[in-house]
Amino acid sequence: MPNILVADDSPTMRRMVIASLQSLPNVHFEEASSGLEAIERLALAPVHLIVLDLNMPDIHGLEVLHFTRRHEVFRSIPVIVLTTKGDEASRAEALSAGAAIYITKPFEPHLLAQYARDLLETA
Amino acid sequence: MTERQAPFILFQIADTTYAVHSEAVQQMEMVEHITPVPNAPPFVEGVVLSRGQVIPAINLRTRFGLEKKPYDLRTRLIVVRSGERTVGLIVDSAREFLAIPPEAIQPPPDTASGMSERYLEGIAILDKRLILILNVDAVLSIAPSEELHLAEAIAEVKDALLAEENPPA
Amino acid sequence: MTPASTNVFTEFLDDYFAECDEHLTAMRRNLLTLESLAQQERVDVSLLDELFRSLHTIKGLSGMVGLAEAEQLAHLMESILRALRRHQLDLSDEAVDALILGTRTLEQVIATRQTRQPLPDIAPAIKQLEAITGPLPDLPPSPEETPTAATETRLPLPRESGPPAFTLREGERAWLFQFTPARALAERGISVDSIRTRLQEIGQIVHAAPRIQDGGKVTFEFLVTTDADDSTFTPWQEDGLTWAPYEPPPPTPAATGLKAVPTPSIGPPNVVRVDLTRVDDLMQTIGDLVISRARLEDTLTSLARHVPAAQQRQLQEINQALERQLRSLREGVMRLRMVPLGEIFERMKFVVRDLARERRQEINLALSGQETEIDKLVVERMLDPLLHLVRNAVSHGLEPAEERLAQGKPAEGTIALRAATAGDSVIIEIEDDGRGIDRERVAEQARAQGLLDAEAPLDDPTLLDILCTTGFSTRRQADRASGRGVGLDVVKKTVEELGGSLALDTEVGRGTRFTIRLPLTLAIVDALIVSVGGQRFAVPLPSVREVIEARPKDVTVLGNEDEMLSYHGDVLPLIRLAARFGLQEQFERAFYVLVAAHGAKAAGIVVDRILGQREIVVRAISDPLIQVPGIAGATELGDGRPLLIINPAVLIGSRR
Structure with missing residues (x-):
């Protein structure tokens, strides 16, 4: 059963992301409201896809991304970076750091679901 | 024939049937x-407690300008909702649940007092029985100080109906 | 704007409003702090970070629910904060004003969306915000200024870098903690989040970072400065924590620049948001439990003579334990509903600030007791009345500066807003040091309108009654004369509906003080059960000062048929509940007098009998047909019969 980690400091936003991905078959969700919590979730349960917000308290989403790319165990987990309009400059860095896809909020729910499905299937 | 029969609760006050x-x-x-x-x-x-809520109990006899009557085994409290409000109506008796076909309902007749048009949604005659369909929202929205002489209005309605049935020769 | 009907995220609107509300509250607080720092060289970076994050979240969420106006406002304000953060912009009065106007407009946009009213005009706010962002270079937003640990601008993003420099205060030490998460720990509720909270409680987290150990295990490193000694954390070994003293590297010149910048606290507070209706459901269940326990007690009492003494004692003990436990359960749930009054006090700052500008007057708003907690429902209902009283105090109470100086007062007027808990009540005071209410002119008006007998003196409670008379207060002439009044009737009504009371003290030339006394919680109170004319009533115990047994011969009847009882060397006017309520008194030799007060006005409420003291569940009376002055609600003691709850303050206040 694929496990999707949704990391965002806004609980409403996490609910919106989960609602958008609910249609995927058999998925299970893990939630994290900060960068450190996101990494803890990764350490405790197998995760197959990360939907990652950038602007989080404690450590920044890009740090979480770099962290996962540097370590063997997490390197293969695909990451969708989901961030708010205005952070576009971080797109290049996110993509070069190894994010699979970069999406700006407001996002289209079916598009997010489509990307997530593709990434889960190819992974 | 049976296009959406609206369900009603029937009750009595002073020998008149309301719905x-x-x-x-x-x-x-x-x-x-x-x-x-x-x-x-x-x-x-x-006040009475109904589902944990404190609601007023309105004596419809008194409200309609009729004489009070002691409660007996047949006296009922009908809890109705009207918009945001919930109120209890005390009536002489209430037992029937009746579906009235829409074609049996007619607008209230014009009466001298204008009372019936204001507080009745319509009237129905079923098996020669006169049923007055009460507009609960209207009855509840009148100022408490305004007197409601419904008894007279009903007499007017009955007269109007009788006149229809037996046109003067 | 995306039409709401086509937006798939409309089902999250309630969450959206709730989350925005939290951020807006935090923003108001932070903006006012920011305002006090305007024109200073160094601004607390964490403050800017927090504002930035609030706006960022509001912007993102507003986009999701299709509220483009809010998104646009938040975006512009975010740009200003980013520029401030990068020192591309000075913290000028204009910038702060633009941010405050922006916040207020943002608030209105969200509030009108919530109530489905037409959106306000956002153009003025946009214009003022753009006037600030205008001269900025088009900012290529880059991640480094995003609020992470105390990184100044242009530093590369900290990878698994070492901790930043920090300073130690007297008696503090630095410790490096390592936490290794594990499922077994998570099952016990121990997570990086709870560890972070734990560490924040003992000191300050200077740095936090994830690490990977040789075996591929993830650990978290926290650098903490604290004055706690290591015996505090010895028991934490079992929770996956290890620690060692940390020696800071010698400060480098670059690092010293950071010293003055306070480190942002890390991580969100440990807060769960609960829908208020769920708390209400719980409260309802507890209310039912209280009633069931009362029935149990009644049954035990009636069984008493059939049960052997030893067993009876046991039963009583169990019953008492149950009562205690219910009480603590109830208090616990009630605490969930409590919010600090500080939140609405913060709003008053905005109001006073605006009025001060409008009137070009210096006003000092002195707040105290912001931490006082009260039921959330009460806070919501009290917002408008408090706004009203504060506005009145500024616009009618405070004299213009010249007038003040001429009277030997400081030019700056003071409005004091205080809150405190006193027993089962919360007391809120709104006081100004202005001109006071001209009693003589109010009396004149009141007599002219037949509201006051020619001879009657005008004491403070009577004055308040007159000011709160709807007909009186809306008369413009009276207004000008007294300088008070508009809408006071509404204030009084709201306070009384909440089971509280309003009082007034005023002195010409010295100022005016309104005192609001509200019940701490609404749901359950201890009450005296009394009977009058064969009918039972409940009187909340907090409103009763004393109960006196009296006989008819103790009562002195005055010429105007007012009855008095001598009381502690003074006289106490009596209010016969039976007479007020159209009932027939049914006492034998003696009756009972409940001494209660409304402001400075005390009176004795006469009842036939005291039946006992019980914990009652207060149920509101909402239908207009049964809203009667002096009755605060209804309750039930387990027998299905409703009992009316008396509000003595209203009875006393309306005494003629």
Whole structure:
């Protein structure tokens, strides 16, 4: 059963992301409201896809991304970076750091679901 | 023939049969434990607890300008919802649940007092029985100080109907 | 704007409003702090970070629910904060004003969306915000200024870098903690989040970072400065924590620049948001439990003579334990509903600030007791009345500066807003040091309108009654004369509906004080059960000062038929509940007098009998047909019979 980690400091936003991905078959969700919590979730349960917000308290989403790319165990987990309009400059860095896809909020729910499905299937 | 028959609850006050839409009725109870509220309007018998809510119990006889009658085994409290409000109506008896076909309902006749058009949604005659369909929202929205001489209005309605049935020669 | 009907995220609107509300509250607080720092060289970076994050979240969420106006406002304000953060912009009065106007407009946009009213005009706010962002270079937003640990601008993003420099205060030490998460720990509720909270409680987290150990295990490193000694954390070994003293590297010149910048606290507070209706459901269940326990007690009492003494004692003990436990359960749930009054006090700052500008007057708003907690429902209902009283105090109470100086007062007027808990009540005071209410002119008006007998003196409670008379207060002439009044009737009504009371003290030339006394919680109170004319009533115990047994011969009847009882060397006017309520008194030799007060006005309420003392569940009376002055609600003691709850303050206040 694929496990999707949704990391965002806004609980409403996490609910919106989960609602958008609910249609995927058999998925299970893990939630994290900060960068450190996101990494803890990764350490405790197998995760197959990360939907990652950038602007989080404690450590920044890009740090979480770099962290996962540097370590063997997490390197293969695909990451969708989901961030708010205005952070576009971080797109290049996110993509070069190894994010699979970069999406700006407001996002289209079916598009997010489509990307997530593709990434889960190819992974 | 049976296009959407609207369900009604029938009740009696002073030998006249009234109906209210059953969807407006939350429940029907025997009358017990009414706590009088000092300085409330005269037709408010007091408060009752209904599903944890404190609601007024309105004596419809008093409200309609009729004489009060002691409660007996047939007296009922009909809890109705009207907009945001929930109120209890005390009536002589209430037992029937009746579906009235829409074609049996006619607008209230014009009467001298204009009372019937204001407080009745319509009238129905079923098996020679006259049923007055009460507009609960209208009855509840009148100022407590305004007197409601419904008895006279009903007499007017009955007269108007009789006149229709037996046109003067 | 995306039409709401086509937006798939409309089902999250309630969450959206709730989350925005939290951020807006935090923003108001932070903006006012920011305002006090305007024109200073160094601004607390954490403050800017927090504002930035609030706006960022509001912007993102507003986009999701299709509220483009809010998104646009938040975006512009975010740009200003980013520029401030990068020192591309000075913290000028204009910038702060633009941010405050922006916040207020943002608030209105969200509030009108919530109530489905037409959106306000956002153009003025946009214009003022753009006037600030205008001269900025088009900012290529880059991640480094995003609020992470105390990184100044242009530093590369900290990878698994070492901790930043920090300073130690007297008696503090630095410790490096390592936490290794594990499922077994998570099952016990121990997570990086709870560890972070734990560490924040003992000191300050200077740095936090994830690490990977040789075996591929993830650990978290926290650098903490604290004055706690290591015996505090010895028991934490079992929770996956290890620690060692940390020696800071010698400060480098670059690092010293950071010293003055306070480190942002790390991580969100440990807060769960609960829908208020769920708390209400719980409260309802507890209310039912209280009633069931009362019935149990009644049954035990009636069984008493059939049960052997030893067993009876046991039963009583169990019953008492149950009562205690219910009480603590109830208090616990009630605490969930409590919010600090500080939140609405913060709003008053905005109001006073605006009025001060409008009137070009210096006003000092002195707040105290912001931490006082009260039921959330009460806070919501009290917002408008408090706004009203504060506005009145500024616009009618405070004299213009010249007038003040001429009277030997400081030019700056003071409005004090205080809150405190006193027993089962919360007391809120709104006081100004202005001109006070001209009693003589109010009396004149009141007599002219037949509201006051020619001879009657005008004491403070009577004055308040007159000011709160709807007909009186809306008369413009009276207004000008007294300088008070508009809408006071509404204030009084709201306070009384909440089971509280309003009092007034005023002195010409010295100022005016309104005192609001509200019940701490609404749901359950201890009450005296009394009977009058064969009918039972409940009187909340907090409103009763004393109960006196009296006989008819103790009562002195005055010429105007007012009855008095001598009381502690003074006289106490009596209010016969039976007479007020159209009932027949049914006492034998003696009756009972409940001494209660409304402001400075005390009176004795006469009842036939005291039946006992019980914990009652207060149920509101909402139907207009049964809203009667002096009755605060209804309750039930387990027998299905409703009992009316008396509000003595209203009875006393309306005494003629």
